[in-house]
Amino acid sequence: MQAPSTLSEDSTTDIHVVRRDGSTTPLEINKIRTVVNWACRRIQVNSIALEAHLTTRLRPGITTREIQDNLIRCALDLCSPQEPDWRYVAGRLHIWSLWKDTKVSRGYQYGQYARTVQAKVLEGQYDRRILIYTPEELEIANTWINPDWDTDYDYAGAVLLTKRYLLANELPQEAFLTCALLIASVEAPENRLTWAHRFYEAIARRQISLATPILANLRIPNGSLASCFITAMDDNLESIFGSIHDAARISKNGGGVGVNLSRIRATGSWVMGKANASGGVIPWIKLLNDTAIAVNQGGRRAGAVTVSLDVWHLDLPEFLEMQAENGDARRKAYDVFPQLVVSDEFMRRVAADEEWTLVDPYEVRTRLGLELAELWGEAFENTYHKIEASLESEITLYKRVNARLLFKQVMRTQLETGMPYLWFKDTVNRANPNQHEGYIPGGNLCQESWSNVKPGEESHTCNLVSINLANLENEQREEICQIAVRILDNTIELTSPPFAASATHNAKYRTIGVGCMGLADWLSIRHLTYTRLQEISDLFEDIGYYCTAASMELAKERGAYPAFAGSEWSKGHLIGAKPVDWFLQHASQPERFSKLSQDIKQHGIRNSHITAIAPNTSSSLVQGCTASVLPVYSKFFYEQWAKGTVPIAPPYIRDNLWFYVENKTMDQKKVVRAIATIQQWIDTGISMELLFNLNAGVYFPDEPERCLVAVDIFETLMLAWELGCKAIYYIRTVQKDSFKESNEQCVACAN
Structure with a gap:
């Protein structure tokens, strides 16, 4: 040859x-x-x-x-x-x-970091807070830069990094170093450089991934660093338009927002005493939809808004159909992301094939004096039974439906559009450490971060990072968790909240979300699969413990979050508001949780919510690992970009080909069991997509003609609720007769 x-x-x-x-x-x-x-x-x-x-x-x-x-x-x-x-x-x-x-543009490459800082501050590209460091300190920081770390990216990661995150005439290590220095700027003067060096190495070595708002906005003046927001509309014009205005401000700064509309009166309800005058929730959703399009994150992409509605709301059928192709175009909203807030009572009735009642919150409020949207758990169930006993006598605007048929309608919509997301309200609120201060009405855009919300007063606000398990040795786990928690607590001091209710929440709860990515890589390196639940549990027990302990240590140094007194944390309850006895029974190292419980009762904890696992679909490409904690979609495929096809593959595919299990052919019940195992050690949520392959013989090799049917998907969704998963993000499908390896696009759809 x-x-x-x-x-x-x-x-x-x-x-x-x-x-x-x-x-x-x-x-x-x-x-x-x-x-x-x-x-x-x-x-x-x-x-x-x-x-x-x-x-x-x-x-x-x-x-x-x-x-x-x-x-x-x-x-x-x-x-x-x-x-x-x-x-x-x-x-x-x-x-x-x-x-x-x-080099052509500015005359030099690396080696003159102090000069770069001075130039970018003068040009208005860098926040002046970087000048807290003296020229001599910037020269010291310059010696930390390792240009070789720029060469670790594959093509997809290198392009995303340069196109999405770098400023004009800026190099990758300069961006990471500037972020690290700014994050450390709130430290005591004698410790700033020490912490900045630790932050820089963790970020530059791709052991910690900064969320997009932090990496994109921290260096620029007056940037908002939070990724996740949740607001709620009250049933009046001032609150409704205030929420729309808040959503616009969030979108302007590149954040994603969840808006709960469960308090809004239903279609056909009363307005100013006139019956059948209300247009329901859909018109307000359309305004949010158009706001997301109009306020398009500085021209980068359309805004991102998820709208949530409780499963008892009378407008639910129309809510489920608002993205379908058929029906009145004036009642459609195609650019928001619907989310269904689901109670345990509804899921029990689905399982038992019983009836369910849809009601108007305005009538319940005015006739019975009850705000149904605020209730969860036993309080909701008792109230709901009282409402059902009042049908016709007190409650006249309602609809009786079969719970299982309604759930099938939800499933049908999910298979057609990927949504609505399912957010399990009782599961989430049982795990809420701040039950003494209110309740959580719904989830955020990516279904992993949430906390208390009060219309017009407190809007959930959370900053995120992710630990890259693919690049982490076991002995580094504790240190990286400590660094991740400290980075996020510092960013709370640096961010510019986009509106008052966000600032109030930030100060009161100090909510953060340390997540993980690269679990599929971590497993494949060790020749493990997603069925090895004990090894997965041990890994996330460590992460949950180390992150919680790090927040406690910060409380010793800086004080507990202001709403700590009366919280579940203050009672010695730990991750997910669970009593310490649970950890003594289920942890592989129970004694450390017993001591942590006592330490938190004595010293407090710095952050009310600490861990949350985001989807990381795009940022994982920059990090050179698989997204989030889900199996790799495909071992190798091409993604269509503007300049041609780009190969996508996990980092260790050459040496561990057979240990990367592909999600597109994996039984999703195995995914649910793995996520439920991880959820025990994560105090907020996990972005869990489910991917169902509708081609024959995929899940049933002994029955080559058999396809997945509705009952299989139904059982998977029910299992997620039963095992304590807090939310189900997108439902994805590989359609019949469209299974082409070279044309798979799921890797980027979550973002």
Whole structure:
């Protein structure tokens, strides 16, 4: 077999190239070969193959940037399931191009960090708070930068990092270092540089992933750093339009918002004493829908709003149909994300195939003096039975339906649109450590972060980071958890809340969300699967313990969150408001939880909510790991981007091919059991997507003609509730006859 031809000086003697600064020079093949060899260094690929693919693409007048782009395209073309590491070569070539562009633009690459800071502060790109550090301290920080860390990204990660997060004429390590310095700026002066160094290394080594608002907004003046917000509308115009205004301000700063509408009177209810005058919740949802489109995060993407409604609300059938293609177009809202707030009583009636009553909250409020939206657990059940006993005599605006048929309608809508999300209200509120201060009405956009909300007074606000399990050794677990908690507590001091109720909540509850990504990588490295529930439990027991203990230690240093007194934490209850006896029975190391309970009662805890696992779909590409804690969607596939197809694969696929279990063919009950196991150690929530493959024989290899049917999906959703999962995010399907490996798009849909 003939060896591939390589670049030669003879074939390119008459070719001149145009440099990035506009000057021309004869093409020097050795310079290209040097770049190729650098990009392929310590990667299991043959650099000669890349040279051979480039030969036919050289022409007189070609620019050096075009040569670089051609090298990138050649590397991507060589990428395959058998040789997946070419995507890292393409990533390095992209970074090389970034380095060169930056040098041409500003005259230098790395090595002059203090100069970069001064220039960007003058240009208004960097927050002036960075100047709390002296030039001498910035020079010390400059010595921490390791440019080699820029070369660890595959192509998808390198492109997302540079396009989405970097400012003009900024390099990756400068962005990470500036974030670390700003996060540490609230530390005591004598400790600032020490903590900044620890923060920088954790971020730059991709052991901790900053959520998009932090990484994108922290460096710029007056940036909002929170990822998650939840508001609730009261049943009056002032509250309704106030909530819409708040949603607009959140969207402007790139956050996602959940809006609960369960207090709003139903269609056909009374307005100013006139019967049948109310248009219900849909018109207000349409206003939120149009707000999300109009306030489009600075032109980057449409705003993101999830609207939640309790399962007893009379407008529920129309709520479920508002994204269907049929029906009145004036009652549709296609750009919001519907969320169903589900009670245990409803789920029990679904299981028992019993009737369910839909009611108008306004009539319940005015006739019986009860605010049904505020209630959960036993208080809700007693009130609901009282309402049902008052039908016709007191309550006239209602509808009786079969609970199971209603749930089937929910399932049908999920299979058609992926939504509504399911948020289990009683499960969440039982785990709420702040029951003494109120209740949680619904979930956030990604179904992992929530806390108390009071219309017009307190809006849930939460900052997020994620621990990258793919890049973490066991002995680093405690330190990284401590760093993650401290980073988030510091960002609370640095953020600019977008409205007053957000600022009030931030100060009162100090809610944070330390999440995880790369569980599929962690398992595959150890040759484990998602059925190894004990190993998964032990891992997240550690994470739950270390994060909770870190917040307690911060309380010793800085004081407990203001609403601590009377909370479940103050009673010695721990993760998920569970009594310490639960941990003594279920933890692999129970004695540490007993001591932690006593320490929290004595010293308090700094943050009311501490852990929450986000979907991380895009940020995991930057981090070079699998998203969140779910199985990898596919071992290898191509995603369609604007400039062509991009290969996507988990980081350790070459050596652990058989230990990456693909979610698209995995029994989702196994996923539910794994998430329920993790949920025991996570005090807020977990973004759990479920993915059902509708092709024949996927789940039943002994019955090649058998497909998944509705009862299989029904049983999976019921199992999630029974095992204590707090929410179900998107429902995804692989449709019949559309199972094409090269055209899978699920990896990016969660964001």
